[in-house]
Amino acid sequence: MNKTPKSPDYSGYDINKKLTPEDKIEIYRTLTRMRRFEQGTQKPYSQGKMGGFLHLYIGQESVATGTISLCGENDHVITAYRCHAHALACGMTMNECMAELFGKYSGSSKGKGGSMHLFAPDKNFWGGHGIVGGQTPLGLGLAYGLKYKGLKGCCLCYLGDGTVNQGAFHESLNIAELHSIPVIYIIENNGYSMGTSQSRSSAYKDSLAQRADGYGMAWDVVNGEDIYEVRAKTQVAIDRAHNESKPTILEITTYRYFGHSVADANHKKYRTPEEITEYKKLHDPVNLWKTRMIEEAILTEESAKEIDKQAKKEVDNSVAFAEAAEDPPLSSIFDDVYWEVDNDTESGNTGRHFFND
Amino acid sequence: MREILYRHALREAFDEELARDENVVIIGEEVAEYNGAYKVTEGLWDKWGDKRIVDTPISEAGFIGMGIGASMLGIRPVMELMFWSFHSVAFDQLVNNAANVRYMSGGKCNCPIVVRGPANGGTNVGATHSHTPEGLFASFPGLKVISPATPADAKGLMKSAIRDNDPVYVMENTLLYGMSGPVPDPADGDFTIPLGVADIKREGTDVTLVAHGRSTLLALAAAEILQEEHGISAEVVDLRSIRPLDQDTIIKSVMKTNRAVMVDESKPFCGVSAQIITLIQEYAFDYLDAPIKRVTTLDAPAIYAPAIENEQLPTPARIVEKVLSITPVKS
Numbered sequence: 001m002n003k004t005p006k007s008p009d010y011s012g013y014d015i016n017k018k019l020t021p022e023d024k025i026e027i028y029r030t031l032t033r034m035r036r037f038e039q040g041t042q043k044p045y046s047q048g049k050m051g052g053f054l055h056l057y058i059g060q061e062s063v064a065t066g067t068i069s070l071c072g073e074n075d076h077v078i079t080a081y082r083c084h085a086h087a088l089a090c091g092m093t094m095n096e097c098m099a100e101l102f103g104k105y106s107g108s109s110k111g112k113g114g115s116m117h118l119f120a121p122d123k124n125f126w127g128g129h130g131i132v133g134g135q136t137p138l139g140l141g142l143a144y145g146l147k148y149k150g151l152k153g154c155c156l157c158y159l160g161d162g163t164v165n166q167g168a169f170h171e172s173l174n175i176a177e178l179h180s181i182p183v184i185y186i187i188e189n190n191g192y193s194m195g196t197s198q199s200r201s202s203a204y205k206d207s208l209a210q211r212a213d214g215y216g217m218a219w220d221v222v223n224g225e226d227i228y229e230v231r232a233k234t235q236v237a238i239d240r241a242h243n244e245s246k247p248t249i250l251e252i253t254t255y256r257y258f259g260h261s262v263a264d265a266n267h268k269k270y271r272t273p274e275e276i277t278e279y280k281k282l283h284d285p286v287n288l289w290k291t292r293m294i295e296e297a298i299l300t301e302e303s304a305k306e307i308d309k310q311a312k313k314e315v316d317n318s319v320a321f322a323e324a325a326e327d328p329p330l331s332s333i334f335d336d337v338y339w340e341v342d343n344d345t346e347s348g349n350t351g352r353h354f355f356n357d
Numbered sequence: 358m359r360e361i362l363y364r365h366a367l368r369e370a371f372d373e374e375l376a377r378d379e380n381v382v383i384i385g386e387e388v389a390e391y392n393g394a395y396k397v398t399e400g401l402w403d404k405w406g407d408k409r410i411v412d413t414p415i416s417e418a419g420f421i422g423m424g425i426g427a428s429m430l431g432i433r434p435v436m437e438l439m440f441w442s443f444h445s446v447a448f449d450q451l452v453n454n455a456a457n458v459r460y461m462s463g464g465k466c467n468c469p470i471v472v473r474g475p476a477n478g479g480t481n482v483g484a485t486h487s488h489t490p491e492g493l494f495a496s497f498p499g500l501k502v503i504s505p506a507t508p509a510d511a512k513g514l515m516k517s518a519i520r521d522n523d524p525v526y527v528m529e530n531t532l533l534y535g536m537s538g539p540v541p542d543p544a545d546g547d548f549t550i551p552l553g554v555a556d557i558k559r560e561g562t563d564v565t566l567v568a569h570g571r572s573t574l575l576a577l578a579a580a581e582i583l584q585e586e587h588g589i590s591a592e593v594v595d596l597r598s599i600r601p602l603d604q605d606t607i608i609k610s611v612m613k614t615n616r617a618v619m620v621d622e623s624k625p626f627c628g629v630s631a632q633i634i635t636l637i638q639e640y641a642f643d644y645l646d647a648p649i650k651r652v653t654t655l656d657a658p659a660i661y662a663p664a665i666e667n668e669q670l671p672t673p674a675r676i677v678e679k680v681l682s683i684t685p686v687k688s
Contacts, residue, residue, distance in 0.1 A: 078426075109463035119462035126429060127462065134449050137419050141426020148382065148408070148432055155426075168449065171419025178414065336464035337498050339522040347521055351553020351601025354498065355632070357639070 010228035015070070015235040024298045025307070027065055027227060031286045032311040034061040034085040037094055040315035041084075041101060045262055049323070050101045052114050055082040059257040062285030063188050064089045066230030067156055067252075070238055071124065074146060074153025078126040078139045080160060081116035082188075082256075090125035092118065094318035104325035111328040112336060133159065133166030136185065140172045143183035147245055154182040154241035156234075161251075162193020162201060164208045173249070177215045182241035184234070187251040188224070194260040195270045209251035217247055224254035225283045255279045358539035364397045366508035366540050367473075367529070370515035371398065371435065373543065375405055378433060381519060384411045384424055385437030385474075394439045395475065395534050417447035421472060425454050425524075428470045435519055441476035441528055442488040455524040456499035471518045473527035476504075477571060477622065478659045478670050480531055487659035489622050491528045491569070492629040495600040502599040503552060504528040506573035508538040510597055513550030521552060530571045553601030557610065561592035564684050565610040567633055568620040569596040572671055576620045579676035588687035589680060599629055604636055611641045618679050619651035620671050628653055647683035652676050 010016060019027075038056045045054045057064070060082075068077060068089040079086045087097055092108055100107030101115050108118050118128040126142060129135035139157025146153040163169055164187060176183050187208055193201045202208060212219035218240060222233045230252060237248035257276060259267030268276075293299035299307075334341075340348030361369070374381045387394045389402035389412040402410040413420040417438065424434035438444060444451055451472065458466045478487035495502040501523055505511040511529070518525035541548045558573055559580050566576040573595040580591035594610050596602065611617045617637055619630035630651045637649055652671045660666055 107463075109461055109465070112463050113461040117461040119465045121429070121462070121465050126426075126466070127458070129454075131449055131453050134422070134453055137422020137450060138426035138429070138454060140419070141423040141428070142430060143426075144423050145427035145430035145432045148380075148427065149430070168418040168422060171414075171416035172422070174414055175416060175419050175423060179411075336460050336462075338501075339459065339464075339467050339469075342464060343522075345522075347517070347552060350551050351598055352604045353553075353601045355602075 010226065010232040013228070013232040015231050016228050021298050024293055024296070027069060028289055028293055028299060028304065029307050029311070030065045030069070030089055031061045031289055032308050033094070033314065034065065034088055035286050036308070036311040036315045037084060037088060037097070040319055041098070042262070044102070044319060050115070051103060052116070053081070054101070054115050054262040055260065056256070056258045056262065057082055057085040059279065059284070060188060060190060060224070060254040061085060062227050062230060062289065063186070063224050063252045063254050066227040067186060067234045070231060070234055071156070072153070074151045075238070076124040076126060076142045076146070076153065076155045078135050078142060078155060079128065079158035080132065080135055080163065081128070081130050082160070083116065083118050083128040086158065087118040087120060087125055087128065090120055091123040092120045092125065094314050095321045098318035098322040099325045102322040102325065103327070104322055105328040105332070106325045110332060110336070133163045133168045135159070136163065136166070136169040136172045139185070140176055140181055140183050143181045143241070144179070147182060152242050154184055154238055156184050156186055158186045158188055160193060161187055161189040161191065161198055161208060162196070163187070164211060165202060173212065173215045173217060173247075176247035177217045180245045181247055182245045183247045184237045184241055185247070185249045187249065189251050189253050190256045192260070192270065195264065195266050197270065207251055209249045212249040217249060219249040219251070222250055222252040224252040225285050225288055227285070227289055255283065359542055360537045361508055361540050362535060362537050363508045363511050364395065364534040366512035367397050367515055368399060368401065369540070369543065370512045370519070371401060372404070374516055374519045375401070375409055380431060380433045381435060382409050382411060382432060383435050383437070384413060384420055386413055386415055386439050388412060388437050393437070395531060397534065398437070417443050418450050421447045422450040422454060424470050425450060425458070425468055428468050429458070429466045433469050433519060435471040435473065438472060438474035440486050441474050441490055442486045444488070444490055451494070452497055456497040460499060467522055468524045469522045470524045471527060472524070473515070474529060475531040475534070476528035477530040477532060478654060479667060481661055481663045481666055483661045484658035489528070489624070489654070491599050492623045492627060492632070494526050495629065499524070501525045501552060501601060502528065503597060504570040504599060505597060506533070506570055506595050508536070509540045510550060510556070512540055513548050514552065514597060516549045517552055525552070528570060533571055550597070552598045553603055554598065555603035555606040556595045556597055557592060557606065558595045559591070559593040561590040561614065563590045563614055564592070564616040564618060564680050565607070565614045566591050566593045566618050566620055566676065567596065567607055568593065569599060569629065570622065572620045572622050575671050575673055576676060579673040579680070582673055582677050583680055587681065589684050591680065604640070607633060607637065608640045611637050612644045615644055615646040616683055617645070617649045618676065618683070619649070619653070620676055621651060621653045622670055623653060625651065625653040625656050650679040650683055652679050
């Protein structure tokens with residue numbers, strides 16, 4: 001686990017001074033909805049109502065919340081498989097998200113993607129990608145596409161601390177700097193690439209983001225538990241992308257409370273229970289924001305509790321929605337393979353596309 | 358009709374599509390200032406400039422993934438692999454992302470890309486540079502694979518590939534780039550050939566030779582020998598498109614000739630020929646007068662030795678031999 005030195009106060013930075021009380025409450029609502037959503041998946045998952053893997057974001061909520069709170073019309077988001085929170089922050093409804101986890105037809109990908117592959121392109125959210133590092137060239141491409149179209153925007157491309165050792169990531173960094181592509185790589189450093197700690201998986205001097213130096217690229221390290229800091233430092237990168245069309249690496253330190261996935265049986269063996277307890281007690285991003293908001297007289301214990309109650313109810317409703325939702329029809333296996341086939345075009349009707357006996 | 362080189366037919370396709378659609382962009386190693394490692398994109402950078410013709414570092418996973426990401430936003434990248442053999446360093450992008458992103462997003466993402474380059478043996482560059490992965494990529498639903506044998510097919514299919522809204526992988530051939538053939542003049546109108554339509558390159562009655570890419574030319578040479586020396590009339594079906602596949606044309610031909618020999622530069626194990634044979638036995642079993650035979654690249658990594666590499670690939674002599682093993686000689 002990364003020890004981050006005590007941060008200076010970032011609340012006075014311009015981008016944070018612009019926040020209205022409503023904005024700050026909305027941030028709390030987003031944090032709470034993420035936390036409650038992830039908690040709400042655990043029971044149905046353990047009951048076998050969901051398949052596959054379930055990578056929970058609990059403990060990391062401030063990263064997606066803080067960074068995505070800065071996104072404008074032409075700013076896009078792509079991430080890896082720990083993606084539920086990013087999808088919610090971009091505006092995917094809990095119903096679509098939960099139904100996808102249940103593999104239902106009303107899920108965000110009609111039950112074709114599952115937990116690791118959530119998509120909402122209409123909300124600038126491009127997945128949800130299962131292969132470590134596979135999304136890093138795609139994020140580069142989204143940003144390249146924005147630049148090609150002459151739009152003032154950027155792509156926030158999230159990755160874990162283990163991903164910094166994938167080749168595709170380094171190829172992307174080189175191209176990003178070489179071609180001045182407005183992509184922001186956000187390393188969500190939770191200290192562990194699955195069961196291997198940062199010190200056992202990465203060779204580095206002071207930080208992982210520092211590897212950007214090798215490409216002449218701007219970088220920064222961010223204390224992820226402080227949303228004011230996350231927003232202040234991410235805005236610098238967004239301004240760089242928008243105004244100079246230049247990339248950045250941000251390494252945002254954070255922590256996950258649960259295992260790599262729910263199926264990670266060893267997550268209390270490769271780290272101590274005390275480490276988890278200490279983080280929960282001293283660094284929990286949801287609690288820290290709540291405390292800060294109470295100090296600022298934006299929230300009260302009661303109003304915070306009410307927001308939490310609403311989030312929990314929304315999650316309960318989404319579980320009920322997902323349980324009652326229809327399974328995909330067997331015939332839908334062949335939908336969404338080829339655009340031309342789905343759209344019944346001349347091309348889609350020429351030649352044999354599928355080879356079932 | 359005018360005759361132009363295969364590489365110039367491809368270049369003409371790019372030039373016309375760059376003019377037709379501002380979202381078309383050519384991306385790859387040495388495609389711009391160097392004019393293309395095989396001169397396929399020669400002159401395009403001079404004409405279209407940095408935005409439309411983009412040189413990349415030697416980072417196939419990086420730039421192909423970049424093109425896939427951009428395509429999701431509506432850009433239409435045409436990406437050159439200097440050799441299709443380099444697919445292996447970009448495999449995650451070519452398969453996990455390009456083939457699957459539409460599916461995994463429930464149809465919300467599209468991937469209108471073209472990945473193209475030469476995929477062939479026969480140039481003494483050893484096993485790492487001589488892969489023929491058309492069967493490999495055709496085995497992934499979501500991908501389309503084409504392999505044009507002539508300049509006209511190269512141009513017409515490439516234009517369709519660029520306009521297609523699915524990922525299309527185009528397998529060209531360094532041995533074909535310098536061959537010339539008739540290609541309709543652009544002044545006579547927009548010339549495209551649809552994906553999924555085979556072409557009977559030579560009509561015949563006694564045996565069907567099914568081929569694609571340069572193997573089509575070998576099959577045609579063999580057909581000539583069969584006619585001249587053995588009185589056997591061979592029909593040559595050029596698949597042109599591996600997936601989607603024009604099954605009807607293959608089956609109709611076999612129903613007519615009652616015999617079939619596959620000619621396929623892929624390796625035999627699970628190669629394109631294996632799939633075609635499965636379809637023939639399923640849909641034309643009762644029409645067959647003999648077992649289906651095939652001529653593929655001999656089943657070992659591509660040998661370097663210039664003296665014998667060509668013997669590892671399909672040859673007209675081996676095709677003739679296989680045909681004679683199942684076809685009664687008439688003369």
